[in-house]
Amino acid sequence: MKIIDLSKPIKNNKQDPWFMKVKIKHKPHKKAKWLIRFLGLPFKLFPKGFSGWADDTIQKMGVHSTTHIDAPWHYSPTTNGKKSKTIDEIPLEWCFGEGIVIDMKHKPDFEVITVKDIKTYLSKNKLALRENMIVLIKTGRDKFNGTKDFHKKGTGMSAEATEWLIDQGIKIMGIDAWGWDLPLPYLIKKAKETNDPELFWEAHLVGKNKEYCHMEQLVNLDALPLSGFKVAVFPLKIVGASAAPARVVAMLD
Structure with missing residues (x-):
């Protein structure tokens, strides 16, 4: 089976008019390290090679x-x-x-x-x-x-x-x-x-x-x-x- 994507990418685009603006904040892995530490897991108990998890927030996006x-x-x-x-x-x-x-x-x-x-x-x-x-x-x-x-x-x-x-x-x-x-x-x-x-x-x-x-x-x-x-x-x-x-x-x- 061949699958063809008919959807546009969801991303920040400076050319979009104000009513179509999309704003997404991408959070790097290293920021999660400190969140996990704050939640109570000591750094020494982090899995080997674990740098934290990536996360993203849609800060602005209308449903249309x-x-x-x-x-x-x-x-x-x-x-x-x-x-x-x-x-x-x-x-x-x-x-x-x-x-x-x-x-x-x-x-x-x-x-x-x-x-x-x-x-x-x-x-x-x-x-x-x-x-x-x-x-x-x-x-x-x-x-x-x-x-x-x-x-x-x-x-x-x-x-x-x-x-x-x-x-x-x-x-x-x-x-x-x-x-x-x-x-x-x-x-x-x-x-x-x-x-x-x-x-x-x-x-x-x-x-x-x-x-x-x-x-x-x-x-x-x-x-x-x-x-x-x-x-x-x-x-x-x-x-x-x-x-x-x-x-x-x-x-x-």
């Missing part, structure tokens, strides 16, 4: 800062009139399944992905969606991941395309762009220009009525075939959270 999966709670406090699931309430059965890549790299920045785009792609490549598949939208914008303009570039999903995928039995979907919708700064600008209150975050807000989860900031989708692989996307079990970082991987026989 890196490759992650959003829970329905992120989109709305209720889904179809019932309390939305937080990330610890997502059924694990949703998080492992047959994968399929929808290649939308041809879509220019700020042009939304439509139902027609997806249907045309599936027909052209003789692919079919099946219930509980994990759908990966490839835009190629992961090449900007780690740059200061990552969140300002790319295409994104329309509300109609998101709803259509859910109606095909898809519970988990993901994208290699910063967000699932068109870029946030662009949406704010267009909503103000058009005075249209339905424009902002339209794809996310499908989750008010139909339950689903999506991943953001995937990487390496170019390394995958169009189909014929499994995807695992198990989030950290953060109680009550709107999302969680996940080590997303694809498995090919």
Whole structure:
């Protein structure tokens, strides 16, 4: 079996905007020596060659800062009139399944992905969606991941395309762009220009009525075939959270 990592590295990156900053403190082995001594073990009883243990502290990292999966709670406090699931309430059965890549790299920045785009792609490549598949939208914008303009570039999903995928039995979907919708700064600008209150975050807000989860900031989708692989996307079990970082991987026989 070949395993392909679809998750970005979690590390300090000076280029990330403030809302994506990650800060990790790495503690060297020698610091633990003094902690162990303080806890009561004399140096003479340290195992031979033992220099202490390494340790690390995540000092700052939002649940949406890196490759992650959003829970329905992120989109709305209720889904179809019932309390939305937080990330610890997502059924694990949703998080492992047959994968399929929808290649939308041809879509220019700020042009939304439509139902027609997806249907045309599936027909052209003789692919079919099946219930509980994990759908990966490839835009190629992961090449900007780690740059200061990552969140300002790319295409994104329309509300109609998101709803259509859910109606095909898809519970988990993901994208290699910063967000699932068109870029946030662009949406704010267009909503103000058009005075249209339905424009902002339209794809996310499908989750008010139909339950689903999506991943953001995937990487390496170019390394995958169009189909014929499994995807695992198990989030950290953060109680009550709107999302969680996940080590997303694809498995090919």
